[in-house]
Amino acid sequence: MSHSASYSAFLDRLGGVNDLLNALSILQWDSRTMMPPGGVMSRARQIATLLGAAREKLLSDETRRVVDAAMAEVSKLPAEAAERRSVEQTVAAIAFHERIPAALQTERAELKTIANAAWIKARADSDFAAFAPYLERVVDLARRTADAIGYADHPYDALVAIYEPGETKRSLDALFGELRRGIGPILAKVLAAPEPKADFLERHFPRDRQFAVARRLAETIGYDFQRGRLDDTVHPFEISFTRDDVRITTRFYENYLPPSVFGALHEAGHGIYEQGVDPVYTRSPLATDLVGWYAVGGTSFGAHESQSRLYENHVGRSRRFWELHFGVLRDAFPEALADVDAEAFFRAVNRIRPGLIRVEADELTYDYHIMLRVEIEAALMDGSLKVADLPAVWNETIRRELGVAVPDDRRGVLQDIHWSTCQIGTFCNYTIGNVMAAQLFERALSDEPAIAARLQGGDYEPLRSWLAHHVHQHGRRYGRDELLVKATGRPLDPKPYIAYLGRKYGEVYGFGG
């Protein structure tokens, strides 16, 4: 592609911002995988400095000058032209950051540190009251941030838009209504049916063999190790430093097999997204989240989650996947899995059991954990819920919706890190990812019949190629719903997700879709 001088100058300038954000991500990856314990304090400084440098570069006079010059030119292009989108998104990001006063930024950085420390202690003591004053301040700061950003309808909308542009309290309420109506009856039927056997998942599975299996399965579904690597961390994650260096981690429990396997498939799904972004967009604003300060190509957090959930659940928890690949497990763990077959394994890893902890939740109950959090966040933001009343609301909702009694705050309202680090508005991404995964997977199969046939044979390339064409390559060029309309003919729609859950758990629990 050859660009005009003004657009090239724009790309060069924004390429520098992308480099700084990628460097920031490398420091974050390192701090979670490699850094010795002593490095914590200096690393925090280095990260703050890089973020400051990126911010300074984006908001500098020089950047404004090149953005204006590029805008004068790309505004003549069609509305969907990548170059035009690239400049427009930069303009929007500059405007967004200008609305947030520097004092709010500083306050947030300071509050994060002390609120997180308070949360760590409160959670260890299972003492919500000790964390409550900090949460009050987090909520107050979030309200003032929402006011600074601006919103039409509800203060929560301003925060949600950072992570999932287009969603609002109202749209999420509507989505959650449909999900509760759709998932509720499936869950009820599942809970009335006999549970599949799953005790064999808790035998001894040596770490190094789990590692080899995780690596092999990630490679099988299309994650490229020439441009990636797999490591071991307490909390699995994916992170990218351009499409050419996209890293994933998973976790290993020697006495419980599923987390390493499904963690690797999940993070590989995220990784395949980043590895598939059009190389032309490398270092450009179409591979840079200039609002949230990440160098990523995925168009929203929900869209990103759709790719991880698609590979984890639609591919990785399918019966056919284990008919094809259970041999890999049995070769790796001949003693532990001697009396297990593919069908038993498939059923075991799809066992439904309502529980207290979000990150351990199964496919049918996961969204209930999300809906609870999103509804609490929105109510805190508009003042209809007081921080002091949070544990009661939490515990009552879990009891009512999942039938589980919350024994302490540690396994209840204090379980997630998000609020203590001033993150409010991100939880909806997980459920949107679930919904969007089903919508895209259904469409891929109906769009190209060869995909299903090749999946049956263990060839994951046609699926990856369809996703690359319809989702990955576009990076951040299109908004999430715009992308969905192009790929599936309609915006976010929970029907394919509900239909999939009904079909899948009918299959697992034998009561028919």
Next chain:
Amino acid sequence: MSHSASYSAFLDRLGGVNDLLNALSILQWDSRTMMPPGGVMSRARQIATLLGAAREKLLSDETRRVVDAAMAEVSKLPAEAAERRSVEQTVAAIAFHERIPAALQTERAELKTIANAAWIKARADSDFAAFAPYLERVVDLARRTADAIGYADHPYDALVAIYEPGETKRSLDALFGELRRGIGPILAKVLAAPEPKADFLERHFPRDRQFAVARRLAETIGYDFQRGRLDDTVHPFEISFTRDDVRITTRFYENYLPPSVFGALHEAGHGIYEQGVDPVYTRSPLATDLVGWYAVGGTSFGAHESQSRLYENHVGRSRRFWELHFGVLRDAFPEALADVDAEAFFRAVNRIRPGLIRVEADELTYDYHIMLRVEIEAALMDGSLKVADLPAVWNETIRRELGVAVPDDRRGVLQDIHWSTCQIGTFCNYTIGNVMAAQLFERALSDEPAIAARLQGGDYEPLRSWLAHHVHQHGRRYGRDELLVKATGRPLDPKPYIAYLGRKYGEVYGFGG
């Protein structure tokens, strides 16, 4: 320590430069240890952007403003006050970079890339003529850089001062004369004596056990793994991201034991230096090489090398070290070392055998490789040697001084990467490190008799503590000779080094010091 507002503002601003240089080092560490192959191109961009950001920050109006304000204040302090040194060194670095035109910087960055690619090919083909045109350009650029920096006597002096302030062509000529006169007779005696047996070093040593041994020995001499880690790379190195995160690597050959062991001790020596810098200097100009663009606390490259060579050779290749620790090796490699004892091992790892390759050279011939390179560099700079004549001069010098015939350019003039990456002036650091190591070690033993006694017992803490007190803690506060005068009463002096070599090889070869 409490500082005035203007000095605090200075530290804050320069702290940001240090953070950027540390981030740069993290990216470099990652690219040499962890990065997947696909990441090469984007990493180069990220590194260039970080370096540009550090440069921009150092040379910005805002930095000049805080430097001026701080200078007005610290100029009232005693000449040796850390605060005053910190500001003065920043002023000098700004002046240094201002003397080098931006066009020269760009030219260097571009030339590095193509000259290095040409060198890789020329070396593979053992074809100096193919590299010669690039080396002509490197030398020409180095001359213009020296002219821009300025020098009193010889153009080489301007470049040497970047890496080893205080040294000049003249001072190095004098040093090398003394070294040749001192080492020559020792080498002649050694080569006339029977060689110790060393074939057992080439047996099978499994990598994972070598790794455990290397880790254990590094820890034994005082490298702190709470603030460090050890990895495996083709070329061993040490790198730090503040004193609290100092990493080392070594290399592992399964059929040759010494490189992993002595690589680890050598790099641990570098690491102990960085880990020992006064924490008060963290992120300050006294832990930042603002001329060479590294976030390091060592006061010169030669001073750094003195610590690695001290631990590698004076500690790690001593008879007593292996009397104490040979058991670690024998436990790790019971088959390979079944018929070997501590004395045989000590003698084997001190075997002298003149060879072609610098990085494989032993203690008595290493400096000859350095002197050759330094003398060639200086002669290229003043035009008394033409690039075309380089192989002939190289081969003749190696033959005359080491008695070895150079069979091809690959094992001769093309062996080092330095010139292809536009580095001229760094080789002297290795020999200065050797000289300074002996000078400091001799002084430590005479200064505190307990050190020798404790080394006999395998306690390395008193030695480390003496070095921390006299060298490490000061970071970049004192120049190299200033530091040496404070620690040993005199500037760089080769006599202790020559005396040590005579004593040591008398011991190994049995002819008496």
